[in-house]
Amino acid sequence: xxxxxxxxxxxxxxxxxxxxxxxxxxxxxxxxxxxxxxxxxxxxxxxxxxxxxxxxxxxxxxxxxxxxxxxxxxxxxxxxxxxxxxxxxxxxxxxxxxxxxxxxxxxxxxxxxxxxxxxxxxxx
Amino acid sequence: xxxxxxxxxxxxxxxxxxxxxxxxxxxxxxxxxxxxxxxxxxxxxxxxxxxxxxxxxxxxxxxxxxxxxxxxxxxxxxxxxxxxxxxxxxxxxxxxxxxxxxxxxxxxxxxxxxxxxxxxxxxxxxxxxxx
Numbered sequence: 001x002x003x004x005x006x007x008x009x010x011x012x013x014x015x016x017x018x019x020x021x022x023x024x025x026x027x028x029x030x031x032x033x034x035x036x037x038x039x040x041x042x043x044x045x046x047x048x049x050x051x052x053x054x055x056x057x058x059x060x061x062x063x064x065x066x067x068x069x070x071x072x073x074x075x076x077x078x079x080x081x082x083x084x085x086x087x088x089x090x091x092x093x094x095x096x097x098x099x100x101x102x103x104x105x106x107x108x109x110x111x112x113x114x115x116x117x118x119x120x121x122x123x124x
Numbered sequence: 125x126x127x128x129x130x131x132x133x134x135x136x137x138x139x140x141x142x143x144x145x146x147x148x149x150x151x152x153x154x155x156x157x158x159x160x161x162x163x164x165x166x167x168x169x170x171x172x173x174x175x176x177x178x179x180x181x182x183x184x185x186x187x188x189x190x191x192x193x194x195x196x197x198x199x200x201x202x203x204x205x206x207x208x209x210x211x212x213x214x215x216x217x218x219x220x221x222x223x224x225x226x227x228x229x230x231x232x233x234x235x236x237x238x239x240x241x242x243x244x245x246x247x248x249x250x251x252x253x254x255x
Contacts, residue, residue: 087137089133089136089137089140089237090133093130093132093133096129096244097125097130100126100244100248101125103251104247104251107251
């Protein structure tokens with residue numbers, strides 16, 4: 001019941017963040033393993049890899065913040081249910097912060113994906 | 125990340141404490157004590173701004189002060205707490221003052237909720253930008 005209250009849009013943020021973290025780290029690991037030792041990637045490719053991991057880390061950092069905000073909201077919801085919540089508004093504030101941060105992160109990710117799709121649609 | 129929401133939250137906390145103090149004062153409006161004891165004194169919440177060198181970090185409760193007014197003696201010889209002269213000490217609470225103050229506390233709480241909601245709307249408008 002509590003998870004139902006706190007989950008923003010029915011999504012468990014911590015699971016989502018863990019999934020994304022696995023994707024990013026496994027993606028980076030696979031990329032490193034596949035690259036043959038003999039072939040030296042050019043500076044441009046290396047810079048591009050650096051940039052993509054920068055963006056991945058950015059999203060990861062952002063998800064980490066969302067995760068902690070969501071955890072705060074969940075703690076407050078449990079306190080509200082058990083009667084330990086002294087300030088009623090504390091839960092609403094925590095939930096609002098978690099919700100807004102989640103929206104911001106998903107918007108950031110959607111915008112980046114949009115840009116990527118735009119490039120993929122480029123006629124060659 | 126969302127400073128305005130947290131700052132409004134601190135305002136709500138202070139006003140909630142203020143409402144608690146006023147409720148306690150009103151609850152004890154008829155509390156009678158013997159003349160040898162201290163009378164019940166109305167509680168006042170002291171608010172203090174949180175300075176962080178920038179726009180400020182909101183407000184916090186600095187402490188709870190008691191009213192410094194003199195005690196109000198009343199003649200009630202049938203009261204079990206009455207002294208030899210038949211006097212008791214009434215609570216030092218002005219009900220009229222408390223009722224007007226609770227409106228201030230309530231309006232302050234509502235104003236903070238309003239400010240928080242405006243901030244939330246602004247943040248969400250920023251997220252929606254360009255859609």
